[in-house]
Amino acid sequence: MKNSTDPFKDFIRESLRNYEVDPPAGTWDNILSRINQGKKTAFLYVLIPAAAFALLLGAGLVFFLPGKRPAAVSENSGIHVQAPAAGTEQTITEAAGNASPPSAFKLKAGSTNTSASATSSGSPLKVSVTLAAKPADKHITAPAIEPAPEQEPVEGMYAETTPAEVTDSAASELQDFSEDVIAVLIPEAVPAPDPETALIPVTADLPGQDQTPEKTSRSWSLALHYGSLQDFSVEKQDLTMNSRDNSYSFDRTSSRVAVETSFFEDIENTSHNPPVSFGLLLSKPFARRWAAETGLLFTRLGYTVRTTEINDEYKEYYTSLDYIGIPLSLRFNLIDRRRGGLYISQSAVFEKGVSYHTSITSFTRGDAEGAGNIRNRVSGLQMSSLTALGGEIRIFNRLSLFGQAGLQCFFLNSTQPYSIRSARTAWPSFQSGLRLNLK
Amino acid sequence: MDETLLLKDCLKGNVQAQKRLYECYARKMFGVCLRYAPDEAMAEDLLQEGFIRVFTRLGTFRNEGSLEGWIRRVMVNTALEYLRKRDVLRYSTPLDEDAAIAEYDEPEAAGRPGPDLVARLIREMPVGFRTVFNLYAVEDYSHKEIAGILGISEGTSKSQYARARAWLLKRLPSENTSN
Numbered sequence: 001m002k003n004s005t006d007p008f009k010d011f012i013r014e015s016l017r018n019y020e021v022d023p024p025a026g027t028w029d030n031i032l033s034r035i036n037q038g039k040k041t042a043f044l045y046v047l048i049p050a051a052a053f054a055l056l057l058g059a060g061l062v063f064f065l066p067g068k069r070p071a072a073v074s075e076n077s078g079i080h081v082q083a084p085a086a087g088t089e090q091t092i093t094e095a096a097g098n099a100s101p102p103s104a105f106k107l108k109a110g111s112t113n114t115s116a117s118a119t120s121s122g123s124p125l126k127v128s129v130t131l132a133a134k135p136a137d138k139h140i141t142a143p144a145i146e147p148a149p150e151q152e153p154v155e156g157m158y159a160e161t162t163p164a165e166v167t168d169s170a171a172s173e174l175q176d177f178s179e180d181v182i183a184v185l186i187p188e189a190v191p192a193p194d195p196e197t198a199l200i201p202v203t204a205d206l207p208g209q210d211q212t213p214e215k216t217s218r219s220w221s222l223a224l225h226y227g228s229l230q231d232f233s234v235e236k237q238d239l240t241m242n243s244r245d246n247s248y249s250f251d252r253t254s255s256r257v258a259v260e261t262s263f264f265e266d267i268e269n270t271s272h273n274p275p276v277s278f279g280l281l282l283s284k285p286f287a288r289r290w291a292a293e294t295g296l297l298f299t300r301l302g303y304t305v306r307t308t309e310i311n312d313e314y315k316e317y318y319t320s321l322d323y324i325g326i327p328l329s330l331r332f333n334l335i336d337r338r339r340g341g342l343y344i345s346q347s348a349v350f351e352k353g354v355s356y357h358t359s360i361t362s363f364t365r366g367d368a369e370g371a372g373n374i375r376n377r378v379s380g381l382q383m384s385s386l387t388a389l390g391g392e393i394r395i396f397n398r399l400s401l402f403g404q405a406g407l408q409c410f411f412l413n414s415t416q417p418y419s420i421r422s423a424r425t426a427w428p429s430f431q432s433g434l435r436l437n438l439k
Numbered sequence: 440m441d442e443t444l445l446l447k448d449c450l451k452g453n454v455q456a457q458k459r460l461y462e463c464y465a466r467k468m469f470g471v472c473l474r475y476a477p478d479e480a481m482a483e484d485l486l487q488e489g490f491i492r493v494f495t496r497l498g499t500f501r502n503e504g505s506l507e508g509w510i511r512r513v514m515v516n517t518a519l520e521y522l523r524k525r526d527v528l529r530y531s532t533p534l535d536e537d538a539a540i541a542e543y544d545e546p547e548a549a550g551r552p553g554p555d556l557v558a559r560l561i562r563e564m565p566v567g568f569r570t571v572f573n574l575y576a577v578e579d580y581s582h583k584e585i586a587g588i589l590g591i592s593e594g595t596s597k598s599q600y601a602r603a604r605a606w607l608l609k610r611l612p613s614e615n616t617s618n
Contacts, residue, residue, distance in 0.1 A: 008604060012557065012576045019554040020466035021473055024483050028461055031490050032454065250496060259587050266590070379498055414495075 223281040225433030248422035266308040272420040273302035293329035325351030340393040347386040353378025380415030398437040475518035489514040568603035
């Protein structure tokens with residue numbers, strides 16, 4: 001309180017000291033509804049990233065759940081069908097070269113309309129069939145059905161038998177082959193094989209099958225990463241401190257700048273330092289292509305506000321902000337090879353401000369002198385969502401180099417001090433680092 | 440009412456506590472808003488906006504002074520922000536800096552005008568005079584501080600106050616006489 005020597009001023013202040021007027025009815029209801037509206041908006045900022053995270057997690061679990069997969073057929077495997085002896089029943093089973101349990105196959109004709117005649121009578125024929133497929137085709141070309149040479153049945157190749165389908169008609173057309181469907185025809189007379197359906201070797205590259213052995217290790221991995229952006233100056237009004245929006249908390253630093261710059265009107269320039277972040281991430285694959293990640297992040301933000309020069313004098317406010325954060329991420333490997341891979345990741349990052357300091361420097365005709373320091377506390381949490389696309393290159397056996405680029409969106413900025421994030425809530429994110437597979 | 444306990448409950452988001460805080464200070468703060476706003480409707484908007492900021496930023500109150508003083512500052516800042524948006528403060532009328540401030544003879548207690556009259560007359564002032572007058576005479580800011588807040592020169596602040604004071608003095612005795 002200043003000691004006033006103006007009696008008129010004292011009179012005015014005394015008159016209005018206890019001046020009260022009833023506000024209009026309904027004012028409190030309006031205030032309450034606006035407060036609740038703000039809570040709902042803030043809740044959405046939490047709900048949307050949480051929902052995105054839960055969705056990704058659920059999708060990952062769906063992929064993780066075991067499902068039917070077409071049986072692999074090893075290279076040059078053959079299915080030998082031996083016609084059952086008269087009066088017996090026989091089922092053709094898989095003669096797969098791998099260790100998977102045998103399953104019944106049915107053959108269908110290829111797209112070239114291979115036909116085979118079958119009769120219901122006559123002695124059964126031995127049919128030698130080799131499944132074949134071109135890597136790009138979804139169909140197995142129709143095998144030529146020809147009398148098979150006499151051969152001893154391979155132990156374990158045949159299981160219980162059922163009568164093969166036999167028709168009285170001259171030809172029964174076989175439609176399509178697929179690797180998991182094969183019907184047995186044991187014709188008495190078989191037409192000459194069609195050259196277009198000549199047998200070709202089966203390769204392991206059947207459609208739907210993995211073409212390379214599984215590369216993803218199920219072991220933990222530890223990553224150290226560094227992220228930064230190019231620094232820039234901000235001269236556009238909407239990116240500096242201003243009195244028009246509340247996208248940051250009003251604290252002693254912003255208040256001091258407001259007083260010195262006539263409510264932010266006399267800000268000459270705001271320069272933001274490149275945000276720098278370091279992190280330690282722990283990853284654990286939980287499905288063939290999915291991994292969950294978490295860890296610890298450190299981020300430093302900084303900016304300088306310069307006031308308009310008046311009478312050869314101006315001030316600079318340099319503010320630095322430090323955050324410690326915990327990311328929760330899901331990573332999906334788009335491509336995973338021995339030498340490297342490509343992935344996408346979705347993260348929710350929760351950060352807490354641990355240091356907030358402003359130093360003030362006055363300049364008179366270019367000469368600087370310290371003018372004060374302000375230390376503030378940062379309350380609340382900074383939340384953000386990061387979506388990124390990354391690539392990884394294996395350097396040594398368990399060590400790889402990775403880099404990723406993405407977009408990071410920041411929420412709950414009104415609880416946080418002014419920074420580059422409140423100037424604009426979405427920023428590109430670039431990170432690179434080293435990943436070590438632990439065993 | 441235990442102010443500390445009330446603050447704690449408000450910070451927790453207790454609606455009842457917030458309503459108690461509002462009921463405690465709403466009448467006084469509406470009086471503050473009426474002094475800055477051009478009309479009652481705008482004063483109500485300023486009151487609502489001010490209290491929302493109070494509840495939003497209550498965590499920044501550091502107990503450096505009274506809660507009423509802090510709420511009043513929030514209300515005044517809200518009003519000033521509104522006035523800046525309307526760009527009604529960026530004018531100045533040159534005035535002879537050496538002009539003497541009119542002498543004021545403090546009336547006897549029985550003849551003093553009441554607060555309602557004083558407040559009404561302040562509201563009737565042109566907005567530029569009114570803002571400087573409120574900040575200097577009522578909120579007790581210095582002319583240097585007012586110049587920084589409003590983005591005007593110190594001389595302009597002094598001259599605006601002098602003119603506002605003279606305007607009010609001219610009306611106080613005649614109103615008082617008529618009453």
